[in-house]
Amino acid sequence: MKYFCLLIILFLLISCDYNSSEDYFKEAVKLEKSGNFKRAILFHNKALKINPKSIASLINRGSDKSELGDYHGAIIDLKSILEFDRDNTLAHYAIGDTYSELKEYTKAIKFYTKALQTKGIIKKPTIDTKKHSILFIIGNDQYSVQDYYIYFERGIAYLETNQYDKAIIDIKNSLLNENGISDCYFLLGKCYLGKKDSIKACNNFIESAKLGDKEAREMIKKHCLKNK
Known part of the structure; x- marks a missing residue:
């Protein structure tokens, strides 16, 4: 009987999983870095089984699913x-991006807003003077954007x-912060084309x-040189 009890205790000890939610998350991140998103999801599943409110795993698993086309x-x-966590900036932003991937832009705008x-939300860029770069995250809130x-x-x-005036305001805000400068100018060109303002375009x-x-060069050939 004692021997039988010892076997049961040993089995329980062996079958116990001592890994924490954070441990599984770290393993998932390693897999994500190598592009193995399917296997990474399995580790996030384990992390979320232990802690269903693990924001990090929910965000990363969502990202992994997006990488695999499961928007x-x-x-x-x-x-x-x-x-x-209704006020999670990164979650709202990521949902907006995902709806954009689905070309459901009205829904995307709702979540971006x-x-x-x-x-x-971080309203002013934070400069890392040592690296001479703009930081994406500041403080202790890893979900700030x-x-x-x-x-x-x-x-x-x-x-x-086709909401060109609103688009221009947003893109100019991005341009003021030197974010995607060439892309911003290109997008502004498209906005002004939509407004039929060929000069500004x-x-x-x-x-x-x-x-x-x-692509901007092609737009110049198509829309700007034909009248010269």
């Missing part, structure tokens, strides 16, 4: 964060829905082309 699955993961209204990243993406969504395409944008 609806990604949205489910990201929206589940908002059930217990919500992201800009959260407490985690610089506002100009969101303005850039929302600007594209406005452009895709061409001026912006020229600025984009100066920075090496090949």
Whole structure:
């Protein structure tokens, strides 16, 4: 009987999983870095089984699903964060990006706008003077996002829905922070084309082309040189 009891205790000890949610998350991140998103999801599943409110695993699993083309699955993961953390800037931003991937731009705009209204939004770029670069994250809140990243993406969504004036405001906000400069000029060119303002459109395409944008050069040939 004692021997039988010892076998039961040994089996229980062997079958116990002493890994924490954080341990599984770290393993998942290693797999993500190597591009093995399917296997990474399995580790996030284990992490979330231990801690269903692990924001890090929900965000990363959502990202992994997006990488695999499962955008609806990604949205489910990201929206589940908002059930217990309604003010999570990165979650709102990521949902917006995912809807943009699905070309559901009206929904994307809704979540980009919500992201800009959260407490985690960073309104001024933080400069790392040692590395001479702009930091994406500041302080202890790893889910904060610089506002100009969101303005850039929302600007594209406005452009895709032919809301040119709103798109111009957002893209100019991104441009002021020197975020994606050549892309901003190119997008502004497209906005002004939509508004049938060929002069401003061409001026912006020229600025984009100066920075090496090949597509801007094609737009100049198509829209700016034919009248000369």
